[in-house]
């Protein structure tokens with residue numbers, strides 16, 4: 582938890598308390614419904630919360646923006662981002678209902694007002710958003726294909742509307758088709774923990 586405070590000193594007391602509460606909530610829920618690998622729950626802050634916040638290094642969403650998280654599972658990256666951007670509206674979608682229930686329970690417990698949830702395949706979601714975010718769900722080409730229908734034409738942020746996703750490992754192959762438009766950030770340049778050495782944030786305008 583100190584980690585989050587160190588990297589993001591601008592967070593206020595309310596936000597810090599919300600992040601702090603995630604540990605007990607996810608530990609409890611994860612023992613009933615697996616949303617984080619059981620061995621990894623002790624790494625909740627570096628591997629899940631801080632990783633999700635890697636998206637802020639690509640984009641500081643303007644107040645009033647709307648963002649959909651495709652394949653959110655138990656709420657990543659959507660819930661850490663919704664705490665970080667309280668004036669941005671997040672819509673978290675997953676095709677597994679019991680995972681959505683975990684996200685809903687966590688959001689309710691910490692009093693998050695800027696998130697909505699839907700149990701459906703992202704292919705079925707027709708609402709429009711400024712951005713789509715995602716972590717560990719599907720190859721970039723599939724994400725681009727599915728997200729395109731959900732991205733608004735009118736732009737209100739510093740970058741044109743599009744997809745921002747968290748990716749790890751060898752990306753050359755996945756990113757090849759989008760090389761001209763995509764922007765990639767190395768999270769190892771922002772967070773010093775070993776875990777981030779191979780982690781990237783990829784933005785594709787849509």
Ligand SMILES: C[S@@+](CC[C@H](N)C(=O)[O-])C[C@H]1O[C@@H](n2cnc3c(N)ncnc32)[C@H](O)[C@@H]1O
Nearest residue numbers: 652653654657675676677701702703716717718
């Ligand atoms: C490996 S988990 C990652 C969950 C979360 N994003 C995280 O990083 O902790 C992948 C999730 O994507 C969801 N998923 C896969 N394909 C999907 C689709 N087409 N529409 C909605 N959810 C999908 C799965 O149900 C699963 O919860």
